[in-house]
Amino acid sequence: MAKIVTTQTFLSRHVRAKDQILLVNPPVEETRYNWRRWNQPLDLLKIGSWLKAHIGCGVDLFDLMQPDKKGKVAAKWLPRDRRYYSIKGDRYPVRHFGLPYQSLADRLVSMKTERSEPTQVWVTSLCSYWYESVAEVCRLVRQTLPDVPIILLGQYVRLMPKHASLACAADFVLSQPFELRSQQGAFDLYGKNQPPFWALQVEPEIAVKEIKSAVAQEIVDFTFFEEDICRENGQPLIEIYEKTRDLHERVRFHIICGLHPSRLTPALARIFVDKKFVELHFEEDDSGATLDIDSYGRARAYLQEAGLEMTTKHTSGFVWLGRPGDQMEQLILRSFQVLDAFGGLILKPFSPTPGSEEHQTHAEYLDTVLHREWTPHFFPFSELNKISRQEYHDLYRMAAFLNERVRNKAFDFLNGTLGAQMLRKSLQREVWKIEPNSLRLAS
Amino acid sequence: MNPTRSALLVSPPVYDTQYWAHWSLPYGLLRVAAWLQTKGYMLKLIDCMEANKRRTVPRKSRKVRKLCSTDSYTPDSWQGFSVAEDEKVEFCFGIPPEILKKQLKEIQKKAREAQESLFDIQVFPEPDEVWISSIMTYWWESTRDVITECREVFPNAVIRVGGIYPTLAPEHAMENLGLQKPLHLQGRELDPLDPEQQHRDIVVSATIPDANPLPLCLELYQEDGAGEPELEEGAPRKGLPEYTILTTSRGCPFKCSYCAANVLNEGRKVWVREYNSAYEEVKRRFQQGIKEFCFYEDNLLLGKNNFLELIRLIAEDPDLKGIKLHAPEGIEVRLLHPHVVQLMRKAGFGRFYFPLETVNANMQKKWDRTHTNMEKFFYALQNTVDTGYRLRCQDLNCFILFGLPDEDLQAVYDTVVFASSRVGSVIPMLFTPVPNTPIFENYRSYIESKGFDLQHLNGKLLPFLDYNRRKYKDLSVRDYTALESLMWRLNAKVRQESFDLGGTGRVASMFREIFVSTDRPGMRRSPLFLDTPNAEVR
Numbered sequence: 001m002a003k004i005v006t007t008q009t010f011l012s013r014h015v016r017a018k019d020q021i022l023l024v025n026p027p028v029e030e031t032r033y034n035w036r037r038w039n040q041p042l043d044l045l046k047i048g049s050w051l052k053a054h055i056g057c058g059v060d061l062f063d064l065m066q067p068d069k070k071g072k073v074a075a076k077w078l079p080r081d082r083r084y085y086s087i088k089g090d091r092y093p094v095r096h097f098g099l100p101y102q103s104l105a106d107r108l109v110s111m112k113t114e115r116s117e118p119t120q121v122w123v124t125s126l127c128s129y130w131y132e133s134v135a136e137v138c139r140l141v142r143q144t145l146p147d148v149p150i151i152l153l154g155q156y157v158r159l160m161p162k163h164a165s166l167a168c169a170a171d172f173v174l175s176q177p178f179e180l181r182s183q184q185g186a187f188d189l190y191g192k193n194q195p196p197f198w199a200l201q202v203e204p205e206i207a208v209k210e211i212k213s214a215v216a217q218e219i220v221d222f223t224f225f226e227e228d229i230c231r232e233n234g235q236p237l238i239e240i241y242e243k244t245r246d247l248h249e250r251v252r253f254h255i256i257c258g259l260h261p262s263r264l265t266p267a268l269a270r271i272f273v274d275k276k277f278v279e280l281h282f283e284e285d286d287s288g289a290t291l292d293i294d295s296y297g298r299a300r301a302y303l304q305e306a307g308l309e310m311t312t313k314h315t316s317g318f319v320w321l322g323r324p325g326d327q328m329e330q331l332i333l334r335s336f337q338v339l340d341a342f343g344g345l346i347l348k349p350f351s352p353t354p355g356s357e358e359h360q361t362h363a364e365y366l367d368t369v370l371h372r373e374w375t376p377h378f379f380p381f382s383e384l385n386k387i388s389r390q391e392y393h394d395l396y397r398m399a400a401f402l403n404e405r406v407r408n409k410a411f412d413f414l415n416g417t418l419g420a421q422m423l424r425k426s427l428q429r430e431v432w433k434i435e436p437n438s439l440r441l442a443s
Numbered sequence: 444m445n446p447t448r449s450a451l452l453v454s455p456p457v458y459d460t461q462y463w464a465h466w467s468l469p470y471g472l473l474r475v476a477a478w479l480q481t482k483g484y485m486l487k488l489i490d491c492m493e494a495n496k497r498r499t500v501p502r503k504s505r506k507v508r509k510l511c512s513t514d515s516y517t518p519d520s521w522q523g524f525s526v527a528e529d530e531k532v533e534f535c536f537g538i539p540p541e542i543l544k545k546q547l548k549e550i551q552k553k554a555r556e557a558q559e560s561l562f563d564i565q566v567f568p569e570p571d572e573v574w575i576s577s578i579m580t581y582w583w584e585s586t587r588d589v590i591t592e593c594r595e596v597f598p599n600a601v602i603r604v605g606g607i608y609p610t611l612a613p614e615h616a617m618e619n620l621g622l623q624k625p626l627h628l629q630g631r632e633l634d635p636l637d638p639e640q641q642h643r644d645i646v647v648s649a650t651i652p653d654a655n656p657l658p659l660c661l662e663l664y665q666e667d668g669a670g671e672p673e674l675e676e677g678a679p680r681k682g683l684p685e686y687t688i689l690t691t692s693r694g695c696p697f698k699c700s701y702c703a704a705n706v707l708n709e710g711r712k713v714w715v716r717e718y719n720s721a722y723e724e725v726k727r728r729f730q731q732g733i734k735e736f737c738f739y740e741d742n743l744l745l746g747k748n749n750f751l752e753l754i755r756l757i758a759e760d761p762d763l764k765g766i767k768l769h770a771p772e773g774i775e776v777r778l779l780h781p782h783v784v785q786l787m788r789k790a791g792f793g794r795f796y797f798p799l800e801t802v803n804a805n806m807q808k809k810w811d812r813t814h815t816n817m818e819k820f821f822y823a824l825q826n827t828v829d830t831g832y833r834l835r836c837q838d839l840n841c842f843i844l845f846g847l848p849d850e851d852l853q854a855v856y857d858t859v860v861f862a863s864s865r866v867g868s869v870i871p872m873l874f875t876p877v878p879n880t881p882i883f884e885n886y887r888s889y890i891e892s893k894g895f896d897l898q899h900l901n902g903k904l905l906p907f908l909d910y911n912r913r914k915y916k917d918l919s920v921r922d923y924t925a926l927e928s929l930m931w932r933l934n935a936k937v938r939q940e941s942f943d944l945g946g947t948g949r950v951a952s953m954f955r956e957i958f959v960s961t962d963r964p965g966m967r968r969s970p971l972f973l974d975t976p977n978a979e980v981r
Contacts, residue, residue, distance in 0.1 A: 332953050336961070394950035397942035400935035406928035413961070417925040418915060422856040424959045431857040432864035432945030434802055436818040 002152065002165040007047075007178035010151065011055070014172070015120070019057040022111075022118035023048050023189070026137040027064040027098030028130050029078065031085065031377045036073045036097050038256055039065040040199040042225050043154055044124050045185035047178065052186065060118065061189035062107055064098040064137075071196050073097055087378050090389045101140055108144040120149050123170070125156035128354050129374040131167055138168040153177075159354040163371070184210055197221035197254070202229050204239040211244045215251065223254040230263035241271045252278045261285050261317070261341075262295035269302035279314035282342055284334070289327075291334050296341040311408045316344025321395060322379040323350045324362055326387055331395060336413075339402050344410050347399045349376030349392075448635070449485040451550070451570035451600070452476055452663070455589040456491040456537035457582050458505055460903045464494040464536070466737050466771065470659055470688040471606055471650075472576035478654035479574075482635045487567040488663035489546060491538035491589075496685070502534040510920050511908035513894050529920045531903065540588040547596040570600045571641070577608040577616070580878060581901040587620050594621065605630070605647035610707050612878045612897060616646045629709070630654075649709050650693065656716050658724040659687055661733075686735035687728055691716045691753060692746035695773075700811045700881040701847070701874065704741040715746035718753035725753075729763055737769040744778040751783065754790035766791045773798050776815060776823035784823075784830045795827050796870070799841040802861050803854035811881070824866065835867030835940040845926065846874040848886050848907040852915065855926065863933040864945030871930040873902030873923075886910070 015021070025041035033039075041063060048059045067073045076096050077083055084091045111117045121141045125134045138150050149171040157164040161175040184206050187198055198214045200207045200222055211222060229237055244251060253276055262285045272280055282299065285292040296317070308315075317338035321331060339345040351374050352358040352366065359366060365384050366374070374380050379392050402411045414420040454469035469490060476486055494500050508515045510529050518524045526532055538546070550567060557566035573593045577586040590602055602622055609616040613627050622644040630651035634640055661683050692715045694708035705711055725736060744750060757763050768791040776797055799820060801807060807816060824839070832838040841862040845855045862869045876883045876890065878897070883890070889910050890900070900906045905923055912918050934941055943951055 328949050329953050329957070332950070332957050336957060391948060391950055393938055393940075394942070394946070394948055396937040397935075397940060398950055398954055400937045401932050401942040404932040404935040406931050407924070409928075411929075411932055412925075413958075414925050414929070417922045418852060418918065419856060419922060419925045419929065422853050423860070423929070425853060426856045426860040427944065427955045427959055429857070430945065431802070431861045434817065434861055436821040 002150075002168065002170040002173045004161045004165055004173045004175045006176040007153065007174040008176070010172055010174055011178070014149075015051065015055050015057060017056040019055070019119045020116070021048075021051060021057055021059050022121045023059065023061045024104065024121060024123045024137060024141075025061075025063040025065050026123060026125070026130075026133045027096055027101070028126075029094055029096050029133050030130065030375060031092040031094050033075075033095075033097045035256070036065065036075075037067045037071040038197075038199070038223060038254075039073070039098075039126070040195060040197070040225075041065070041124050041154075042185060042199045042201075043177070043180070044122070045187060045189065046180040046183045047122075047153070048189055049183050049186035050178070050180060053183075059186065059189060061186075062104060063190070063195075064104060066099075066190070066193075066195050069196055074099055076100070085378075087373060087389065088383075092378065101136060104137065105140055105144055108141065112145065117145055118148060120151060121145070122151045122153060123168075125152060125154035125164070127351070127375070128156040128160050128163070129351065129372055131156055131160075131164065132372065134164075135168040138170050142169045182206060184213075187214070194219055197223060199223055199225050200240075202226050202231065202236045202240065204236050204243070207240045208243045211240070211251070212247060215244075215248045220248055220250045221252050221254065223256050224258060226258040228260065228263060229255065229258040230260065230265065230268060234263075234265050234268035238267060238271055241274075241276070245274065245276060251276050254278060255280045257281070257283070259283060260295075261299035262292055264299040264302055266302050266305065269299075269306040269308070272303065273306045273308045275313070277313065280316075280342075281314075281346060282317040282338075284318050284320050284338070284348070290330070291337050293337065296337065300341045310343035314344065315342045316346050316403075317342040318346050318348040319399075321347045321349050321392060322376055322381055322385075324352075324358055324381045324384055326381070326385040328387060328391070332398070335395075335399060335402060339410060340413070343412075345399055345403050347396055349379065351376040351380065447485075448483065448572070448641075449487075449568050449570045450479055450572040450574050451547075451567075451593070451597070452486060452488045452574045452576075453543070453589055453593065454488075454490045454492055454576050455582075455585040456535050456539055456543075457579075458533055458535055458585050458898070459582065459901065460508070460531040460533055462500070462502070462534070462536040464492065464500045465498045466686070466688065466739075466769075467492040467494055467500065468659070468684060468686070468688050469576045469578075470690065470739060471578075472574065473659035473661065473663070474654045474657055474690075475574060475576075475605065475651060476660035476663055477657035478651055479635065480660060481653075481657075484635070485567065486660070486663060487550065487570070489538075489543065490664070491543060492536065493664070493684075500537045502536045503539055505533045505535045507531070508533050508899075508904055510905045511893075512904075513896070513899055528924075535585070540585070540592050543589060544592040544596060547592060551596055569597055572603060572635075573597060573600045574603045574605070577604055577606040579875075579901075580608045580612055580615075580897045581875060581899075583608050583612075583615070583619065583897055586616075590621050601642060602644045603647060604645070605651075607703075607707060608897075609646045610648040611703055613646050613648050615878070615897060620646075622646065649707065652714075655690070655693065655714060656720055658720075658727075661687060661728070683728075683731055683733060685733065686737055687733050688737050688739050689721060689724070690739050691718070691721050691750055692740050692743070695742040695745060697742075697814045698811055698881075700809070700885075701844075701877070703877045703880050706879045708741065713742075713745045715749045718749045718756070721753050722756045725757060725766075726760070726763065729766060734765060735767045735769065737771065739772055740770070742773045742775050743770050744775040744783070747775075747778055747783070751786060754786055754792075758786060758790040763791075768792045769794070771796050777819040779823035779826050781826045781829065784826045784832075788830050788832070794838055794840065795823075795832060796840045796842060797823060797866070799858065799862055799866075800844040800872075801854055802858045803851060806851060806854055809849075834865075835943065836936065837868045837934070839866050840868040840870050841866050842870050842872050843930065844872050844874055846902050846905060846907060846923065847882070848876075848889070848910045849914065850907075850911065852918075852922070852926075859926070859930055859933070860944055863930075863941070864943050867941045867943070868934050869930045871927045873905070873927070874907070875902035876900050876906065 023044040051057055051059050078094045078096055085094050123137050141150050151172045152164055152168055152170040153174040157173045161173050165173045181201055181203055194217055198219055200210055202224055260283045285295050319334045319338050335345055369380050379389050382389050414423055452472050454472055492500055504521045506515045506517045507526055507530050551569055553566050554569045575589055617625050625644040625646050627646045630647055630649045633651055664684055692713055694713040695704040696711045698705055827839055843858050
């Protein structure tokens with residue numbers, strides 16, 4: 001069983017300048033992972049940078065989730081005996097996202113053969129319900145390099161250190177993170193095979209340096225891994241934008257998380273109009289049991305005042321799906337409202353964060369759910385909400401219909417056309433109920 | 444026999460706002476090629492629409508067309524250009540005429556070099572004849588441009604133009620294609636060995652009966668057959684195509700007011716290609732590596748017995764395992780009996796395309812669709828589902844016709860909702876009036892009053908928009924754009940299924956309830972909807 005220690009403690013006691021550390025970002029086994037191209041192990045890159053700078057040890061990286069130049073991450077069905085996962089009669093096909101385990105095994109064997117094996121292997125982790133692939137990576141490292149200590153870090157082990165120490169064949173579990181915001185990411189660990197984008201944090205001093213370094217290597221796509229990119233009224237983000245906008249005409253920012261309608265300011269809206277911001281995805285903001293309509297209306301007004309045409313870039317809003325207490329009517333209404341506000345809609349399935357308020361409130365219920373089944377795609381609160389998985393899939397279908405872009409636009413409720421009335425009339429008349437013996441519709 | 448005569452066959456590019464190159468093989472021209480081979484001709488093919496492995500063809504912006512209008516223009520620069528709401532960009536799909544001209548010159552150069560060579564080199568000579576296929580009536584301009592280029596490079600060659608356009612609008616073709624004192628002949632009157640015909644340009648209407656039973660001459664696509672065009676990145680490969688087209692019957696005994704099948708086939712008789720010959724073609728091509736076969740018929744199943752014999756042979760032939768059969772054109776739904784569907788599935792048909800057109804009985808009657816009705820549609824639908832074809836995943840698809848003069852737009856919406864809910868996949872078909880059809884004649888005065896030539900009648904250009912304003916005063920381009928977009932959106936799938944607007948589940952029910960209620964004053968549930976003209980009818 002792995003020993004649970006803080007990162008600080010581990011670094012002070014167990015890492016020396018002579019160490020050669022291999023950092024590993026494991027693959028993911030999941031039924032869907034649409035945003036996999038954005039899986040970048042920023043924690044590993046930052047700690048790698050810190051290790052080199054402060055300890056002076058050797059650091060290497062093996063990122064099994066690295067996308068190719070076009071942003072594509074390998075995906076393959078699991079072997080036949082593990083291909084489907086069943087939950088109460090619903091079958092979910094499962095795929096392996098990222099490079100195969102064998103590629104890691106080959107790398108380790110090759111290091112061993114070349115006598116350049118690491119003295120420590122650090123494996124990061126992201127979502128707790130993906131722990132099985134983390135465990136598999138640990139098992140594989142242990143099998144190939146039995147004498148090399150394995151250190152686990154990342155979100156899963158931070159949230160569930162005991163679970164990790166039991167489930168994974170590691171030596172140390174780093175239960176508490178180390179403050180690394182002021183550290184640049186060690187993107188040099190990718191060598192010549194750079195990923196197609198760099199993940200940043202909204203720390204102007206660091207982010208600007210990173211963007212300059214990336215641009216020098218012809219990397220022009222950036223995203224921010226933040227919970228609130230509009231913090232301090234958006235000033236840090238504006239600073240990053242202003243100091244980098246002239247670096248390269250093709251610099252592109254992808255705002256995929258941490259953008260809340262309630263936090264948008266007119267000044268931020270004005271920079272978002274720049275074509276350098278190629279996609280803007282707004283988080284969901286609530287006001288009690290309903291959507292915080294005022295914030296959405298205000299955010300849209302700011303964007304419109306700034307001159308943003310929703311069709312010119314990928315703009316959308318998230319709607320949570322599968323939270324405890326979901327009401328079907330609210331989900332549909334919210335979908336309409338978000339689509340209406342931002343011209344795009346993305347349903348975001350929910351999973352309780354271990355230890356969070358949702359977890360604690362529904363601890364008894366969640367105790368009956370296997371941890372692997374906490375994946376949002378399995379809708380762990382389905383039974384609690386009395387909304388079947390099939391109904392959640394129907395909601396996805398509805399969203400796909402609403403969101404399908406034709407001539408660059410999602411469904412606009414047939415806004416201002418004759419169809420707005422006619423479609424409603426067809427629905428009210430229930431025309432799908434025409435049967436062979438009632439061939440004529442009432443005029 | 445005339446062993447020395449040579450013919451260059453050209454399938455022209457397409458000028459249109461959209462084009463789907465999935466089944467773009469010029470099957471009529473390739474059948475004529477087979478026929479000319481029997482007459483001893485030396486042949487060469489330039490297929491301007493030859494698709495690459497992704498089944499796409501290159502496209503180049505050509506001009507901007509104003510919808511429901513004769514106006515068009517070319518912008519100073521295409522860079523950053525965007526069209527207005529009542530305009531569409533017309534593209535040249537495939538090899539444009541200026542590139543074609545280069546290829547023609549290359550053929551000419553090689554022919555002349557060979558002629559001057561001391562060695563006996565087998566090279567395609569400067570052609571005696573150029574055969575050009577011309578399909579849609581509203582694409583006629585590319586035929587004209589191809590003729591111009593051919594004439595310039597090969598001034599001594601005579602031109603033959605055949606296909607749907609010269610069949611439906613021969614006078615138009617005689618006057619507008621730039622032909623020199625052309626003859627107008629029916630396909631059955633063509634005689635390549637007739638000295639008079641050999642020296643005249645010819646507009647050919649209808650089919651050449653002797654060519655109908657012949658297999659397509661796909662060999663012209665092989666390196667030593669076509670030779671052109673030059674291979675560029677993403678350009679077509681030099682070998683047999685990945686699919687071929689089969690026509691086992693022609694003609695239709697019915698007379699829908701918008702359909703030209705009767706004119707194309709010189710009456711209502713149905714001609715059938717003998718199944719054994721088609722089967723031999725399938726076997727031979729399959730052995731050569733072609734796995735996909737697409738039936739192009741005026742009305743599949745009208746030659747039912749012959750067709751069934753053919754697919755029975757295919758289904759029972761173990762050597763044809765893995766064959767994929769397609770029938771994306773018309774199919775006679777009333778003849779989709781259980782045993783027919785079962786055999787079609789066994790043979791390799793993966794999808795069905797139902798010509799639903801409309802659920803409105805009055806519209807059906809108005810269009811003289813007397814042979815079909817909803818009962819027959821349901822019969823076909825039930826039989827396909829019973830056989831194992833799945834709803835909502837594009838196994839089964841419905842064509843929906845719209846953009847017609849005097850159409851009932853509410854009936855179109857009814858049809859969309861019905862088809863989407865009951866079948867799950869809808870294919871929008873914007874109506875194009877076809878010369879020589881009853882509907883064309885009925886609305887000729889409107890067409891003439893607008894000054895429309897055939898290219899303006901392309902359904903995608905909404906030729907009856909102004910006409911339909913007589914019924915719907917404020918009808919605009921947006922109304923049609925919204926309607927067509929709705930149809931595409933309804934096909935969006937998750938876990939291989941599209942959303943069921945008429946579903947009985949809670950999601951569909953609440954969707955309908957909320958969507959419908961947002962239109963009622965005082966019932967709006969979201970303040971967000973208040974500051975936009977959402978769901979307002981002008």
